[in-house]
Amino acid sequence: MLVLFAFILGAVIGSFLNVVIYRLPAGESIVHPPSHCPSCGHRLGALDMVPLLSWLVFRGRCRYCGAPISPRYPLVEGLSGLLFALAAWLHPNPDVGLLLIWAFTALLIALSFIDIDHFILPDSLTYGGLILGLLGAALWNEPQNWATAWRGALAAAGLLALIAGFANLVLRRGASGKAGWPVGLEHVYLAAAVAAWFGWPWGVAAAALAVLLNLILRRPLPLPDALTLGLAVLGILVASYGVLPQSVLESLWAALLAAGAVALAGGFYWAFLPEEEEGEDEEPVAMGFGDVKLAGMLGAWLGFGPFVVGLLAAVVAGAVLGLLLRRRKLPFGPYLAVGGWVALFWGAQWLQAYLSYLGLS
Ligand SMILES: [Zn+2]
Numbered sequence: 001m002l003v004l005f006a007f008i009l010g011a012v013i014g015s016f017l018n019v020v021i022y023r024l025p026a027g028e029s030i031v032h033p034p035s036h037c038p039s040c041g042h043r044l045g046a047l048d049m050v051p052l053l054s055w056l057v058f059r060g061r062c063r064y065c066g067a068p069i070s071p072r073y074p075l076v077e078g079l080s081g082l083l084f085a086l087a088a089w090l091h092p093n094p095d096v097g098l099l100l101i102w103a104f105t106a107l108l109i110a111l112s113f114i115d116i117d118h119f120i121l122p123d124s125l126t127y128g129g130l131i132l133g134l135l136g137a138a139l140w141n142e143p144q145n146w147a148t149a150w151r152g153a154l155a156a157a158g159l160l161a162l163i164a165g166f167a168n169l170v171l172r173r174g175a176s177g178k179a180g181w182p183v184g185l186e187h188v189y190l191a192a193a194v195a196a197w198f199g200w201p202w203g204v205a206a207a208a209l210a211v212l213l214n215l216i217l218r219r220p221l222p223l224p225d226a227l228t229l230g231l232a233v234l235g236i237l238v239a240s241y242g243v244l245p246q247s248v249l250e251s252l253w254a255a256l257l258a259a260g261a262v263a264l265a266g267g268f269y270w271a272f273l274p275e276e277e278e279g280e281d282e283e284p285v286a287m288g289f290g291d292v293k294l295a296g297m298l299g300a301w302l303g304f305g306p307f308v309v310g311l312l313a314a315v316v317a318g319a320v321l322g323l324l325l326r327r328r329k330l331p332f333g334p335y336l337a338v339g340g341w342v343a344l345f346w347g348a349q350w351l352q353a354y355l356s357y358l359g360l361s
Pocket of ligand 1: 037040042062
């Protein structure tokens with residue numbers, strides 16, 4: 001019964017997700033105007049909006065003008081229904097945990113299709129998902145407890161920001177990226193460098209101080225990426241010789257947490273308080289910053305260990321499909337979303353199996 005209800009609910013939510021996927025990137029209101037045929041503009045009645053069935057009954061055409069309707073609509077509705085049903089089957093308690101899993105599923109579907117269409121992951125969905133994951137943890141211990149959620153969010157965002165940082169450094173042959181004003185990626189790398197040596201609160205404090213100095217001096221302080229990223233690696237190496245008060249794992253973990261904190265806070269500034277800058281994507285960038293925010297969201301929902309499992313699944317799936325489709329430019333968001341959804345149910349289990357295979361637990 002629950003599974004059947006979940007399928008119907010998922011299909012209904014899916015038809016709403018179609019609206020979100022179509023209108024959100026265009027900057028249109030989600031609720032107004034009411035749904036209409038994109039060809040003839042005729043307002044849709046209740047009969048036209050029954051998920052899946054309308055498309056099947058009217059054979060994929062508009063009832064008023066006969067224009068074909070993209071199979072994308074029933075596809076999203078069907079996928080949403082199936083995933084909601086699967087979630088209810090895997091988590092057969094109709095509790096707040098299941099509601100959160102459904103919300104997580106809906107967010108990931110919307111993010112994936114928007115990324116496929118436009119190569120963007122809207123901030124309202126990634127930060128909205130991050131905040132919902134943290135709220136669930138704070139209020140209900142679902143799906144993770146609070147400590148796992150916030151640390152997972154920061155470390156996951158930090159991991160992707162640092163991977164992107166090193167990849168960009170290689171792409172630019174050691175040259176620094178354009179400095180952000182008043183906060184930019186250079187502060188993310190500075191946070192990682194200081195945190196690797198002294199612990200994560202010092203990393204965040206150093207980045208905050210550098211931003212403050214920028215504002216006081218009214219010009220960007222030079223922070224070469226090669227220097228900060230190099231110091232981060234050096235700190236972790238030195239920690240492995242037992243010279244620092246923190247162990248190598250603590251040093252690495254501190255770098256991830258501090259980088260993630262600065263990346264998510266800086267990204268929040270850029271997302272919601274932007275003073276419009278001219279052309280943003282002039283430099284070769286290995287990974288969009290939207291992926292960093294999506295990673296932060298996934299980390300809050302999964303915890304760091306299962307997030308890494310999902311990330312590895314996403315990288316493998318992305319590499320295989322990229323080779324099969326022979327396309328250069330593929331959005332990474334959908335892979336992360338699939339990896340994240342799978343990891344929500346099986347990530348902890350797979351991680352445990354792998355660790356005990358290594359003899360670590
Ligand atoms: Zn029409």
